[in-house]
Every structure is written in structure tokens, then in C-alpha cells.
Amino acid sequence: MGSSTEHSAYGPTRNPWALDRIPGGSSGGAAAAVAAGQAPASIGTDTGGSIRQPAALCGVVGLKPTYGRVSRYGLLAFASSLDQIGPLTWTVADAAAVLQVLAGPDPRDATASTEPPPDLSRLFPGNVRGTRIGVPRVALADGVDPEVLDAFGAALAMLSDRGAEVCDVDLPHMQYAVPVYYLVAPAEASSNLARYDGVRYGHRAKLDGAAAGVSEMYARTRSEGFGAEVKRRIMLGTYALSAGYYDAYYVHAQRVRSLIRNDFDRAFAAVDAVAMPTTPTPAFRIGERIDDPLAMYLGDVFTVSANLTGLPAISLPAGLTQARLPIGFQLVGRPFDEATLLRIGDALERDAPWSDERPPAFA
């Protein structure tokens, strides 16, 4: 878990573009491997932005499909109503190809769509003539790095030049997305992680003496086996579900979640995709935010809405900062309309000046 891939038991993963910086997370390894040319494509999971954010920070394409587009059977569950598996690749066409393989009905996942996916190979080259793109300007007002804003504007201008129509949309409840996410996701995670108790598999703490019972075994095993960020989320989630707090926190968050979805549904009456930066800042240094989980959580402001609403979202490379750090451009689409996102992405990618950039250490 976490947005930096610093907490892994194997140590921090480094951003190929700047080895003293984080690659993003939690699928930081997947993004870094593709960015460094170590793999042509990789697969990650996105619960609150964990594919898109590292894709943005590592300058690759990252796609979170619609909830239900890809089966979750076999995926270690984090937040069951938010998790989706998706590809990280260099190009949009590659992302489409991998999605084609991943997507489809699965009788073993009751939340997976029973509709077969469309043929995604016919989308390219992507044409955006007449495609309507909405921008929630209010959401971009605070806390976004000026270079990120510039890159965002430049990408929009490029799409506009190719015939897209850019306009404003209003998503008034997006400001609640992060608090809602940090109630719903940890709550579901606290339940999904209960099975890691040392009884059947995995780590089991060594107990001293025959006096120790099951409760002590549970407590020691889980204390030893879980990392700090996971423990933090389990505690948050258990609290949000507990008697006396369930209505005020979990239920309330789920209600606001519906309001966020309603905002998007209304926007999609007027536009075909909603555009935002993927992250408010480029990659920060390793260790910079490790003691400030809240600052870490706030970085998810642009990504969590897609998980909460179940809508598909893609992060596309949108150039580099002065310090040669990648910036991501994000599009959120209608349910099961990955095709539109891929089409727009391909159009952006085709003539973008940054498309040939590679991390210097791995060129």
C-alpha cells in the first residue's frame, strides 16, 4: 500500500528518471520496470490511483479499467469495491492490447461484468475530432505544481488543435473524494486482511511457552507480519466500521460516494471524458514524505474519484518538468468506455514532442 513504494519489505524502488526519487505507488515497481525498459508491459492494481500515479511519475501509460471490466479472482483484495487490475505500458496501443487480454467475464467473480469487451484494436489511429473534453477548473485551483498545470494546459491545447472541444465541468463533491476514500478503502481493507492471522499460511509468530493462546498468536503474528502503512489503514478501517462510528463514518462516506458519482454522470451528459492532471506534483524524493502520511494521502486527490465511482481512467505521459521529471495527464471516461480514453490517448501520443523521451540512465 501507499503512494511511494518506499514501504516494501524489499526496500524502496527508485524512479528510473531520477534514482533519488520515488516511482510512485503502490504499483511503483511495475511502472519503473516499464520505464526502465526492463519489460515491454506490466500489470498493476489500482485502488486509489496505484496504477495511474506511478505511471504518471515514471512517464508511462497506466490504465485503470472500469470496475468489473477485469476479473478480481486471484487478486489479493485490498478494497473490494475499488480494486481493478490494469496495464502499464509505453504506448496507448500496447495498453489496449494488454487490456484486451485481461478483460472479460469470469464466473468466479460476482462483481465482474458478464458483457464481453469490445474489439479495441480498431481504435487506432485515434481521432478526436468533435470529442468533448471537460475540465473541473475548480478542482485545479489549490496545491497543484505550476509546471504540472502548464503541462496540463499544453496537452489540452494539443488535443484542441486536433479538433477536440474543451469546456468546463462542475464536480462539486470532488473535494470530498480523499476523505471518502480514506474511510471506505481502509474499512474494506481491515476486513480483507483479517485472514492473515498465522493459522493456515504465511508468517506465524514464534510463541514462548505453552501458556500462549490463540489471541496472543494473532496479535504477535499480525504485529510482526504487517508493515506500518498497512497497520495504519487497518486501524483506521476498523475504527470506521466499529459500533457507534459506523453510521457517522462508513455509511456517511458511502452516501457521499454516490454524490461524487452523480456529479460525473451529469458531466457525461455534456462531455465524453473528464480531464485532470494525474498528480498535483511530480515525483518527490525518497524519504521526503515518509513521516507525513496525511501529505501522502492528499496526493491522491485526482485519482481516487475514478475508483470511488468505478469509472475507467487513464494516465498519459504529458512531458517533463525542468528537472526532467515526468508529468501525467489523466482522462476519466464513461462506464465501460475505455475505448474513448484509448482513442484520445493515442491522438495525444502520436505527435507529442515528448513521446521519444527516455530516462537517461536507461536510454
Next chain:
Amino acid sequence: MQYETVIGLEVHVQLHTRSKMFCGCPADYQAAEPNTRTCPVCLGLPGALPVINRRAVEYTVLTGLALNCRIPEFTKFDRKNYPYPDLMKGYQISQYDLPLALDGFLEIDGDTQLGLGRRRIGVERVHLEEDVAKLQHFPGEGYSLVDVNRSGVPLMEVVSKPDMRSAEEARQYLTLLHSIVQYLGVSTGNMQDGNFRCDANVSIRPVGSQILGTRTEVKNMNSFRAVYQALEYEVVRQREVIEDGGAVVQETRGWIEEREVTVSQRSKEYAHDYRYFPEPDLPPLRIGPERVAELAAELPEFAPQRSARFQADLALSGYDADLLAGSRSMANYFETTLTLAATAKEVANWMLGDLARLLNQDHREIDASPVTPQRLADLLALVADGTLSTSLAKTVLEEMYATGGEPADIVREQGLGQISDTGAIEAAVAEAIAANPKAVADYISGKDTAARFLMGQVMRLTKGQAQPELALRLVQEGLELQKTRGSLEP
């Protein structure tokens, strides 16, 4: 001070589906070796997801309908979170606030000793959940064993309102509920096997009081008799506590069969916070009125109604009708045999007499009977047309049961057909008369019963195959002939 007893029952019924509640593993785990009916889903392995067993949902709706419940259009599953080694995922998938069925009732005869007559016992709800694994403890050995076969088996929970007023009423309710789930075929309802588990909530209060007294939960009752005894005991125990000036403690008590007492198991003051929330891995279910109507049409006629019909339409006694209607398979067997041209009284006698005896010896249910309705009807036809005497028919039935053969074949193979050929019998009559001069003399001197004795001899000589009435007539004719002969002697 007069006290009134208040009893509510929670019954867990294991559903007789082919697969488990949320995975494709076979649900029949009873005879299997430990940990052989498992898969990633019921083991709760990382990455496993549940999928709803449609038949289990239908069985639960059917039961709800049979209990006169309302079936809401919208229902869902919830997670009940608590840690225990028999709970694979650390949570049980159950139903919390939107169960499959609500607000039903069962009619019992009532405890006449308390002056209570026929009335309704409320059913609060019927919901669906998954069973947990089985633990085996070895005190002092330092380990326990987990058998995951039972994990995930569908469990239907029927919760009554606290409307029962005595152990007798609880017994009536349980018996009726048991009969219903068996009749529906949703469960084998075997308490000893753990298919039908009953927990009770018991409290007492002064007669006339509207406030409920402190209740205890009584568990570990493994038979109907145990339920009755445990409830009787607990009521007395609570009364004694109060009369001694104490207060009943809210707790769970286990019934100890060997000592016939309930024993405190754990205090209920610290109630577990289950942190129920809607199961995100399963979509909610919408059961529309059309589907409910389709299922309602599948409801069979239950035991009480069927018995009443047997009494009214077929003139069977209440005792016989209740026995025949007692299980769905018995009642079906009975009615099927009737359609194959036999009379109700005859079929009832044979089913409740000789056939029941044979089945009981083998501990077999009637649907495992080698004597099918068709074969029983054929046997009765052979009696009706005179081919077999009743006593011979019993012999044939035993043979049919042992070999699964057709009655006509057995009769033919063993030459058991009743002899109605006069000539053949006359030979035996002559032999009997010749061999029993004293009986003949008795008859001549006026003892008519001697004829019966000689008839018995004829039956013996014909290996029981002589048609009895014909044999008697021929014996009498023969004896009369002796009489006249005798009187003709000088």
C-alpha cells in the same frame, strides 16, 4: 409469585444443496475425509471470491414462504467480522439488516396444560449464511485440528419471536419447523448429524408483566428431547435464582446431557462488535414478485394439511394419517400406490405394518425401499384376486424386499399361488380326514370346531397354498360325508 416463561428459538438449518454456499465444492461433507471438500474460496485463500449459490437462495425463499413470511424485493449479504480459527476469512458472509424473509409465523396447537390453545408463534426472520469449519480439541495436548470440509456449507437461520411459553410449545414449534424443512426437501433436518441446530433464548417474568426478564442463551442441545429437557431445567433454575433473592445473569449456558443441567459458558456482557457492513464482493439481489409467485407455486401441501386430507377423503384414522403424512416421501409413496388401483386402508395397513417393519430393521427410508409403489400395488392385487392369501402375501413381501423382485415372478418361481383347484384340495382333505379319526369323531359328535382343526391340517399339507375358504368348505363337505356314511353303517 407466578412466573411466565418466555422462549425464543434460533434454528440453523443446513441446506441440502449440491454445492456449498459460495463455491462449487460438494456440500455433502459428513462422510468425507477431513479437508477433502475444499477449494481456494471456502479455504479463504488470498484472491478467492464468493459466488452466490442460487439454489440456496431459492430454498431459503421457499422456507420463508412456508413460514408465511414476507419476501422483500431487495436483499443483500453482509460481512460479520470476528477472529477465530474456524472462520477462514476472518469474517462470515451472512445477512444483517435486509434478510431474505421477514415477519412470518407458524401455528402450533399450544400448551393446553397452561390453558393455551392453538395460536401463532411469530417468525422474526429467515436469512442465509455460510457455515464455519469444524474444530477438534485435544485438551492438554497443545494443539487443535481444523477440518475445513464444513466451511462454506449453506446455513439457513430461522429466528422466532419470543412467543413460546413453555418447553412443550418449543417442542411443538421445532417439530413443525422440522417437518416443513423436510417436506420442502431443503434439508434432511437431522439433529444428530448437525443439520438442524437449535439455540434457545429463555427468560421468565411475573405473570402479567409486559417487561421481558433477563434472558440466557442455551446451546448444545442435540436432540428434540434435549431441547425439551434443557428448557424445563433452565426455567426452574432461573426461578430458583430469583426466589433465592438473586438475579438472572445474561449469559450463554450449555446443556450437559450426561448431568442434565445447563452450565455457564461465557458471560454475554462483552458482546463482540461484528462491524457488519455490506459484502462488497456480492451484488445485492432483487427478487421480484413474479419469481416469488413462481416459487410459491412450488410449495407442497405440508404434513398437517395432507393428514387432514387423508382423514377426510380416504377415511383413514387420525393416527394412521399422521404417520403416512409424516414425511413427504412416505406421503408420496402412499398416494402413488393409491393411483395404481389399491384401497387406502389396505395400503395404509401394509405400509405401516410389514413394510415399515422391514424398513426399520434396515434403518432405511421409504425412498430407498426395494418394494416400489408399483410392486406393492401388484402384490395387493394378487391378494384381491385370490391368488395369494394374506399370510402368503407377507412372505412374498419379504422376498420382494430382499431381492427387489416382482410379486408375480416370485409367486410363480416358488409355486406360491393359492390352490383353488378343488381336486387338488380334495386329496389333501381326504388325507387329513384319514389321519385324524379323533377330530372326525369330535365333529360327528357335534364339535364344529374340529372342522377348523382339519382345515388347518389341509393348509399345512398344501404348504399354506390352499385357498382357505375353499379348504374349509371341502373339509366340511368331507366331514358331512363321513357323518352320513357313519350313520349308514349298521
